[in-house]
Amino acid sequence: MLDQAVGDLELSVRHKDESSYEHAIGSVWEAAQQAPQADLDAAVVRIAALLGEMPVDVVGRLPVLGGALVELGASPRPLVPMIVTGLIDTLRRVGTFIETWPKGEERPDFTGDGYDNTVRVLSKVHSEWDAHSVAFAWYAVGAWSAPAIAVLQHAEVRADLPNRDALTELVDRLGPLREDLGFLVELLAVLDNEPFVVLHRASGQGYELTVSGVGGNFQLQTLLAATLIGSEGDGLIAGTPPDPVWVAAATDGDLTPPGGISGQFNLVDHTGSWIWGEGRPADIPVLDGRRVVLLEPQPYPRRWSPGRLFERMRPTVQLDRILPSVEVAAWLTRLSEEPR
Known part of the structure; x- marks a missing residue:
């Protein structure tokens, strides 16, 4: 059942079918609830491959799904490079958002709505394309931070985390400005051995x-x-x-x-x-x-x-x-x- 659900997810990505994609993500999660360890591991490998093929800004809930399967017991290793890459990319644009947000404008709540207005304000200092890119990152951090929290609870991930210095610098710098990064700040400071x-x-x-x-x-x-x-x-x-x-x-x-x-x-x-x-x-x-x-x-x-x-x-x-x-x-x- 899980194998078929992941197959449907892969097809939705290849066909760029957004409605089928969202439905397929839900089907994978539902099928994973009773799946054995081997099936969860195989599913995460395939989800990691999809993440490696897709641009950071179009993955939607897929990274969150991968992290959720890790919480069900899947091996986290296949996901780690993609999660770190996606999180670093997103956080760098969040840094740009904070540095260039026009003075006098109220900074939007990253947990709520307001994307269109955010783009409007950022368009005062960015091209329309860059305004969309930076605004999207402001609202998309959770899609990458949640699976990062899931995988970083595993000692083997912390022991061999790619680009740790770059990720830690970003999380430590932006953490005081984004309360949703608090758990990542703590996890990246965890001592081992x-x-x-x-x-x-x-x-x-x-x-x-x-x-x-x-x-x-x-x-x-x-x-x-x-x-x-x-x-x-x-x-x-x-x-x-x-x-x-x-x-x-x-x-x-x-x-x-x-x-x-x-x-x-x-x-x-x-x-x-x-x-x-x-x-x-x-x-x-x-x-x-x-x-x-x-x-x-x-x-x-x-x-x-x-x-x-x-x-x-x-x-x-x-x-x-x-x-x-x-x-x-x-x-x-x-x-x-x-x-x-």
Whole structure:
């Protein structure tokens, strides 16, 4: 069923039949709901091929469909080059839109109508063709950002993302002006295979860890507690480990457990500054090539929900080495001498 639906989609593209194209996209989505993994993977390969053949401005909902199939379980890899290319092209024109929008004119809401008026205003500073091109990009960002969010939740995509620097520069520059880019800003900042040193001053314990795929510091706190609280005889921190439901919310379970999630530490960086839960691991400063976290007592109870920012991004916090006491003492002495 899915194979036939994708075939109809391909025919609509070849015949440039817009009405059949929109109907075919809906049929593919409907057929994909019960399709096995192999069929989803095959469909994404064919959708990626279509995206590679079509101009950026005529793809309509096709990139969104590809991202939706990834969310159903299809491999994201075939889509990545086309999504990155389409998103970079669109964002560059959005940059032109912002830079050249006439002063004194109210900038349109990118989530609403108003295309014709947008073109009219832009025609004051652009040719008619360029005005249409720039205006279209302003309204089309979501068609590319949504599938980008879907594929970037996969570690293998983040590890081998083409044109990462160009994409990150555009997203970071335009993100403050486009709230719909917020999730992309966060995903492009996600750390993978990042070395951490974590110290617990009260017990004199210290650890080297590798952190990947953690979207926020509340999530990081839960996963550090789950990894490091345990038997003192095993070199871990004495205490009550986090509720398994909280850990599931931070990894691959229900995002919002009843009653929320409770904190067990106050996270502090090597300068003595609090590591705010609303931030992200990439914000934690680096010292000698590693991000250093001190686990301190909570000054007051904290609760939060959800347990993770990105539902399909699977984090790992791997304990690599328990530091001997002499190394922990050296670290703590070093931190006491750091400028505050």
